Amino acid sequence: MKTSIKAILALVCSIFILGSCSRKKDNFISRNYHAVTAEFNALYNGYIALEEGRNDLNDDYQDNYWEVLPIERLEVFDDVVLPGQSKNESFSRAEEKAVKAIQKHSMNIGGKEKNPQIDEAYLLLGKCRYFDQRFVPALEAFNFILYKYPASDKINQAKIWREKTNIRLENEELAIDNLKRLLKQEELEDQDLADATSMLAQAYLNTKVVDTAITLLEIAADATKSNDERGRYKFIQGQLYNQLGYKDSANIAFDKVIELNRKTPRIYMIAAHIEKIKNFDYSNGDKQLLLEHLTDLEENRENRPYLDKIYHQIAEYHLKNKSDSLAVAYYNKSLRTNTPDKLLRAKNYETLGNMNFDVSLYRDAGAYFDSTMTNLVVNSKSYRVIKKKRDNLDDVIYYEDIAQVNDSILHLVNMPEAERLAFFQEFADDLKAAAEEAQEKREAAERNKGIITVNNNIGGQPSNPGNPGLPGQNTSFYFYNPTTVAYGKNEFVKIWGNRTLEDNWRWSNKSSSGGSGNILGGDIVASASEEERYDPQFYISALPSEEKEIDSISKERNFAYYQLGLIYKEKFKEYELSKSKFQNLLKSNPEERLILPSKYNLFKLYELLGENDEAQIAKNDIVSNYPDSRYATILNNPELAASADDNSPENLYEKLYEQHENQKYAEVISKCEEYITAFDGESIVAKFELLKATATGRLYGYKPYSEAINFVAVTYANTPEGKQAQEIKSKLIPQIANSEFVEASDSIVQNYKVVFKFDNSESSKITTFKDTLISVLKNIKYYNLKASLDVYDPKTTLVLVHGLKNEQLAKTFDQLLAEEEWRKIAKPYFAVSSSNYQIIQIHKNLDTYLSTNTN
Structure with a gap:
């Protein structure tokens, strides 16, 4: 009986309490019930979801330490978010909890909110939208708090978050005014002060007022309760001092980051060390002490995740100390860490490319520049600079290859017979020795295979041929035996050279430069029989012997010299290299068409290098031996060189192009042929050839046009006109190949x-x-x-x-x-x-x- 009375009494009390918890009743029970329920249910779960979302953002965010860091770690994307969509599920869930707290627990009675937790719900709502990058709705939520809850204890936070949002919306001037007013009117302390001053610093940074931002960051670093934030603010201070050129002040700021040690993320400490090292005075500082410091950073086990940056800085140290081989080794070490920092990879590749370029290894430099571009933002300024440099290398690589190979062939052709036989005998002996060594390795590998199998089965352990990664495996498969794999690689390189992984790799024109295998032709060695491969007479018979063929190789080599001289002079300003190419050309019995332009270019180079006596000799040679030439006219009348010459190739081309526009195609073709002969050997020739091809197509039609374009594409492959012709050949020609007439159709509107x-x-x-x-x-x-x-x-x-x-x-x-x-x-x-x-x-x-x- 007593039990039933207690149950009835509990039920009555529950009904009474629930009846008293209406959102429309302003009483003690209702206010506290909805406040407690909102705080420890919806808002609690909402803040957990918000923290999960922020952690996800931090995990995905990568700071760019090559630039001044932003105050807040938040990457803003340009993706448009439609209503009802969210970029992060955690923020969406947190927003739902905030909305639920407002809808189910708001007690708006008589125009006043009686639940003290609703302002917290709106603050959560604004934060969710802010981190989800819906800044305008976030601004509405923060403004609602300021409008509806002016007495809220969260009012200062709402003001700070509103200005954070304004900064994201690029309303920096408004944010600065509001934050300055807040700091003046309110006595902010601790985290509120840190948040307000740090955001004000960001607004000043956005408006390029760096010195004020530094002062505000100092206040923020002292006020914040988070060591993570303190380390970041101090590091940004150091970056800003560096930006202003105050290296001593910057180093003091970086020292404060280093002193935090494990209290702040280690990346800030490592970055601070590196920035200090960048500020090192190589003229007056203790280089040995700096090297010891770098070595300590490298050998510290805790720094392993950051070896990419440390190796790069060690490489920079060696590069500045002229230790190029050590610098190259450490740049490569940095690259082998597979760093996620694309800019670091780009800088490593670019520096290696520049180092190879400086020692005239243009093919290697080109490869490094290719890798640099893959790690840069397409069409960014740095990307365009590298691309221009890389494009200029195409011609150098092409003509250097021709000059190197043809020089080697002509050298072998002109050797006395006894020396030539000795050269190829040595080459054949080297091939034979390499083959015997490879055979010994192969036999050793076969013997070791049996030993490995036996050793792996000691103690009765069964072999596991089906799972080659486990102990006791059967290593008979080629790629599971490192000895045979190494042998195979050596054999491939020996026969084919260092080939690029691409289609049609076996073609002879795909062979890499350098090495006797290239001089002799990798395909010759590969196609030879076992007996021929070690017979020197086989290789001697492969050399050109007819005068016509030798003369063709010589002409091709000479033209390559001429083009290299022009490229080094005009594009790279490498005047010494250019001079050597023109001088070598004139010593190589060149064609008549190349002699005069080469002599004139040498005259200009002597002037640029300050070699006045040589310049005078070259000038006298041209004026005396070629008195009727354009070059003699320019040398006798220097003012013509500074003014527009009506008979210059460029002006003649412009006039001819006007005739082409006026449909004087027959005259254009005739004049182009005349000018191609007159300016043979000069870069303008490719332009005349392309104009001639275009006029030919307009006058004679598809087939002659296709043939003319193909000629330009092949003959002038490495000029802009040749590349344009190649594009026409691959894209336009197939489109216009069809000669069938189009039937009239009602569905197609025709003129x-x-x-x-x-x-x-x-x-x-x-x-x-x-x-x-x-x-x-x-x-x-x-x-x-x-x-x-x-x-x-x-x-x-x-x-x-x-x-x-x-x-x-x-x-x-x-x-x-x-x-x-x-x-x-x-x-x-x-x-x-x-x-x-x-x-x-x-x-x-x-x-x-x-x-x-x-x-």
Whole structure:
């Protein structure tokens, strides 16, 4: 009986309490029930979700220590977030909890909020939206707190977060005014003071007021309760002092970061050490002490995650001390750490590329620059600088390869027979010795295979042939035996050289530069039989022997010398290298066309190098032996070099291009051929060749155009014009290859032309007819018709009427004219669609069209 009375009493009490917890009743029980429920249920879970989301952001965020760090670790993305979407599930969940607390526990009675936890809910709501990068909705939440809860204990936090949001929305001036007002009106302490001053510092940084930002960061670092933040603020201070050039002040700031040691993330301490090392005075400082410090950082086991940065700094130290080999070793060590820092990788590759470039290893430099670009943001300034440098190397690599290979071949051809035989005998002996060594390694590998298998089965342990990564494995498979793998690699390099991993790697033109295997041709060694491979006469027989073939190799080598001289002079300003190339060219019995330009370029180089006596000798040589040349004219009249020369190749090209625009295609082709001969050996020739190819296509059609473009693409492959021709060949030529006419279709809107055909011998009639046609077309109402003239081929010119919208109208063009108007121009015509007219002009198949399409 007593039990039932207690149960009934408990039930009654529960009903009474629940009835008293209405959100519409302003009493003690209701206020405290909703406050406690909101705080320890919805808001508690919401803040847990918010913290999870912030941890996810911190884990994904990578600081760029090559620039001044932002105050807050938050990467802002440009992705558009639609309503109802979220970038992070944790923030979405936290926002739901904040909204739930507001909807279920808000006690807005008589226009006043009676639940003291609702302002906290709105603050949580704003933070969730802020970290989810929905800054405008976040701003609304913070402003709502300021508007509805002016007496809230969270009011200062709401103000700070509002200004953080304004800074993200690039309203820095407004944020600065509001934060300065807050600091002046309120006595902020501890974390609130740290947050306000750090955000004010960020606003000043965004507006380039660095000195004020440094002062504010000092206040923030002293006020914050978080050692993580303290280490970050001190480190940013050091970066800003460096930016202003105050290295001593910067080092003091970095020392404060280092003193925090394990209290702050270790990356800040390592970065501080590195920044201090960058500030080292190599002229007056103790280099040995610095090296010991770098070595200590390298050998500290706790620094292993940061060896990429430490190795890079050690490499920089050795590079500044002219220890290039050690610098290269440490740059490569830094790269082998597989660092996630793309800018660090880019700087390593770029420095290695520059070092190879400085010692004229252009192929290696090009490879390093390629790797540099893969680690830079495409189309950024640094990317464009490297790309330009890399593009310039293409020509150098191409012509250096030609010069090196052809020099080697000519050297072998010109050797006395006894020396040549001795050279190839030594080469064959080296091949044989390498093959015998490889055979010994192979036999040793076979013997070791049995020993390994036995040893792995000691104690009755079964072998495991199906799982090659476990003890007792059967190592008969080639790639599981390191000895045979190493042998295979050596054999491949010996036969083929260092080939790039790409399609058609076996082609002879894919072989890498350097090494006797390249001089002799990797394919020759690979294709030789066992007996031929070790016979020196086999290789001697592969050398060119006919005078014509040797002369061709010599000409190709000389042209490569000439191009290298120009490239080193014009693009890289390597005047000594350029001079040596031109001098070697003149000693190599070059063609007549290359002699005078080479001598003139040498004269200019002597002047640039201050070698005045040599310059005078070169000038006298040109003036005396080539008095009628352009170069002699310029040397005798130096003012011509500074003013525009009407007969310069550039001006002649411009005039010829104007003729091309005026459809003087036959004249353009003839003049191009003349200028190509006159300026043979100069870079302008490729431009004339491409212009000639274009004029050829307009005058003779698709097939001659395709052949001319192919010639430019192959002959001038490493010039801008050659690359443009290659692009035309690969993209445009296939698109215009089809010569089939297009059938009229109702679904395709076509423009039509009316065409009058003339023989070129009637040149005066053509001009008169066109003028008359233009005057007649002006009198046609309702249609905006125009006339033009097109060259069809060397014998035919076409006069066209444009602006007709359908085939029937074009076919009955004469009916649009009054009878007296038609008499003025009465001449047979035909109608053609714009697409078919294009095919006619490209493929020169007008007769075919007329035979199948009659009016």
